[in-house]
Every structure is written in structure tokens, then in C-alpha cells.
Amino acid sequence: MRTRILGRTGARISEIGFGAWQIGGSWGDVSEEEGKRALNAALDSGVTFIDTADVYGDGRSEKIIAAVLKERGGEGPFVATKAGRRLNPHVANGYTGATIEAFIDRSLGNLGVETLDLLQLHCPPTEVYYRPDFFGALDQLVTKGKIRNYGVSVEKVEEALKAIEYPGVATVQIIYNIFRQRPHELFFAEANKKNVGIIVRVPLASGLLSGKIGKDTAFAADDHRNFNRHGEAFDVGETFAGVPFEAALEAVEQLRSLVPANVPMAQFALRWILQQDSVSVVIPGARNEAQARSNAAASALPPIDDATMAAIAALYERLIKVHVHQRW
Template identity: 65%
Template sequence: MEMVTREFGRAGWRVAAVGFGAWAIGGTWGEVSEQDARAAVHAALDEGVNFLDTADVYGDGRSETIIREVLKERGGERQLVATKAGRRLNPHVAEGYTKANLSGFVERSLRNLGVEALDLVQLHCPPTEVFYRPEVFGALDDLKAEGKIRHYGVSVEKVEEGLKALEYPGVVSVQIIYNMFRQRPEELFFPQAKAKGVGVIARVPLASGLLTGKMSRESTFAADDHRAFNREGQAFDKGETFSGVPYDVALDAVEALRAVLPSDVPMAQVALRWILMEEAVSVVIPGAKNPDQARSNAAAGRLAPLDEGVMEAVRDIYRTRIAPHVHQLW
């Protein structure tokens, strides 16, 4: 069976529904060797993935550079690469989102990726106030007019930010956390994004690995892994780590999911296929630290649709166990 493909909003792209999230090959997920990182990207592309999502701060450019090298090695038709800008600001405040700073970030990503124009640059979870500053989006329009970027979008923490971003005509995509443990985007955001022809990138699809079903109370994480140091949001928004769900609550919910999900397919693949049941989602971007994970993720794009009984059981587990901890926070 072929990988499911989707239209990417108004950008005119047809993308494989499972993409590749390149945070883990950059940093803050424990040690990933250069060899494993490259092999993971190669494996994803071999499986038909054609959308890679990275950021300038993933390993301080390491992730972008690895992608450049792999695509150069492969040659042929170039795959789509989305990157992000803004988190290099220190302090990370709305006032820093100026034309000059954004231009500098774009120039650096152009060098890291070895291209003359970025396919898609996304504001990288900026402070909420940025979404109320039209001049920031005007600066992105300028960069597009200058030929430095082909399209721009945003990556958001909150549904509110995603809804606000939809009001800017130049925004072609919104990247938002959506998974079995973060279902709120379905209510208002997805219908509006679809109505406006804006692409949706579903990020943190496996809730930092919880939805692989492979974690336990005994699981340990390296000191440089955000799952060790950011559980309460000490370094960045806590919603990025385990989707903001308290670890023990999440583990109990995973056991409840295990009882209702198909048992003949890895839980991670079912969790990704669950996301793709939402028509508004253009692409889901699981990360991979090695080729096996990349291949397994891509296989989710070839699974048959889940039946309504499974979908309703997942909704019920979310409503009863998870929503009280996360629903109104993001």
C-alpha cells in the first residue's frame, strides 16, 4: 500500500502524510550519533517521506546541517524542508521579532541548509504577543518578496495562537501539538484552518515517546534529554514534554489505551494513524533517532483507517483521564 499523501494548504505541495521531525537528531533528546542521525533521515526518505521539519536551534544548526548533507548525498529531486526561526533570541521576547533579526536567522538557515530560498520558515513558538503584531508578519512578507523564503507559517503552543495566526493572509501553515493526549485543536482550530486552506503540521505526535507504549515508571532519561529536565517547564513550555501530562497519569492512560487499540500493530504506528484520521492535518512529524524508528513511523502512513469504535474509545480515555490536566492550558 502506498503512503497516504495530502495537500499542504495553499502552498501547492503534495506531501506524504508522515513527515520527519528533526528535533531529536539535533539535540535535547540524549545522545544521537552523526551516523545514526544521517541514517535515520536516509531511511525516512527511502520510505517515501518528502517533508522534513527542523529548526535553527536544534543542536545549534546541527539538525539543519545533517539534512543538507543527506540531501546533497542523495541528489535528484529535492525534498521539502521546513525550518523555524526566533528561538535564537536571548531573551526570547516579542520585541526581538524584528525584520533585522528575522533576516539574520533566515540567512543563517540558508547557509546551514545550503539553499538559495527556504521552502517554509516558521516562527518558532513565539510569545503570544507576537501574534498581535502585524509588523512581524509584514517582515515575513518582505522576506518572501526578496526571494529568501518561499512560504511562511507558525509553530504554536496554544490553540489561541493558532487561531490568531489564521487571520494573517500570508500564513500557509500552522504547526500545533496534536495527539491522543492533546485533542483540543479538533474543536475550533481544525475546522477554521481547513476552511481557510491553511496546512496543519501535527507535532509532538507521540507525546515525547509515551504513545509508543514502551515507557514505564522505571524509564530513565539522559541529563541532556528534555524528558529529564523539562517536566515542569523549567527550560521551555512544559507542554513540549510528555504533552504536559503528569508522567504517572500518562502511563496509566497508556495502559487504558493498550486495551482498546489494535494489538497487532505497534502502538506508535496506531497513534500516528489516529492523528491522520483528522482530515485537516496535512502532515504529522514524528522524530526518529535511528533508521528502525524512521521506518516504523513511515509505515503508519500505509495503515488502513481506524474504525469508529477505536476512535471513540480514545476520545473517552482523553475526556476522563487526560483532559482535566491539559485541555484548558493550551
């Protein structure tokens, strides 16, 4: 497993992390034991970065992580969590130092730690990024010792660019994959200048870039790929990367010819992301041990050649860009 530095946190972490949304909820039925086995498989494969959130299963994901790490003992991985989406309604004026501190206290309990390695704002309304007083409150929470670092999880490139104007923002989590290429046009370079760590989520476009989803694939009622297909519950960009399902399936079919015969498409899609040196870590999720091991194995793949990279860029321009590029 190759490693990279997580921006100004200074932490050296695995370039493939473990996204713990699936083991919390909203991805169909994943039992607690399945979740534990998936996480253990990732850690056994060299993963040293875990990303979760307080709303994944209403704390279930954080508690599963705590149980696994307690059982394993020894030096633990870097664990990042997120807060803010517990606000109801989820509006900008709900983001206060006191509110976030209360959410942090809950996560500290769920994870069984005294200090969070990294607290990320969980896709707050755009207005929040224009409130320096609130980011000052986050600085105070670092001083109090409740968090070592803080960052933001964003929906839009605009939000990411605004966030890194604050010197305390150590990381930005953003959607980036073969179907969402805009971040590498400007944002990655700007983040690199400021030594901001980049955490890439939705790397497989909710499974589309595994090549295993077809037009007849059925999703469980409690799977966001069913109930958030058109953005009914949260930003539609989180589901299938915001690409209309049929257009995405057509692009996946054309992508197949670019994937080496002996490489799973999911690993190929992760390797594409890792071509960007500015990326600190990519956080695919996993429902089971096999997926977790396969994701981790992507770190060992050789770089994708220039001709193939150009072909992927052309595919994006031809089939995907019109649907997503200016929206996020």
C-alpha cells in the first residue's frame, strides 16, 4: 500500500482509505458483523485512513469503527468524521460553535476517543463558507483539544475554493472521479499551493464505475441509489455522481474497452484518481471483505498510460460533461 501526506495535518496515510458510509446505512442491508469484517479486511490490507460521519446510521458507523479498533488494539489508523447534517432544518444559521461542539462530543463518545483526528463540516450550505466567525470557532475547538484538525466536505468547487482561504482548513473532501473531472482544472492546484489535503469521495460514482450495475439492477428501498436518484433526500451529486443513470451506463460501456483485461473496472477507476499527485487519499466504500480487499489492491496498479488518460478525457467531454461540469 502506497502512502501520501494528508496536507498540513502532516499525517502519513494510505492512499486508499475506507469510506464508512456503507457500514452505517443508506446502502441496503449491511449487518454490523459484515461491516466489521469489511473494515478489518481493509485494515489488514494496509488501509490507515477511515472516513465516517455522525449521521451514517445515526452513529452506527462510528460505533462499529470504535469496536473494531478496540478489538484490534495497537496503533490505530487516522479516523476522520463529519458533523453538521444532524441539524434539522439543515440551514446556515444552525452552524454555531456550540452546536458543532455538541456534535463533536457525541462523536467522541461514539468513537471512544478524547480527541478527533479530523472533524469535517458535512456539506454545509454555501453561506457557511462566507462566515469567518464560524471558522474562528473551529479554531477554538482545536485549542480546547477536542479536535486535532478540521476540514470541510463540499458539494461544489466554489465552496472548496472559498474554504481554503481560511488558514485553519487542513483538508477538503470533494467528489472526484471519471464522471466528475472539474476539480482537477483549478481546485487541485490551488489546494496544493496551500498544502491542503484532498480527500476524494464517491470515487466509483455509487458503484457505476465498478461496471457491475446495469439498467435492470434493483436497489433496496433504503439504498440511496433508489430513494435519492433525483436528489429527493440530499444533493443528487452524491448519487451516481449526479449523472443521469442511462447516460452513465452508456459511458460505462464505452469505458470497458479502455480497462486492461486483468484489472477490475473499480480498481482502474481508483487508479485514475490516484494519477493526481494532489490527491491525498481516495475513500471507496465497501459492503463486504472482498470489496474492501479489492479496493485496497488498486494502490499496487501501475500508472495509466497517457493515451488511455486522453481517451478517458475525451469520453467525459463527449458523454458526461454536459450533465455535471458546471453544476458542481
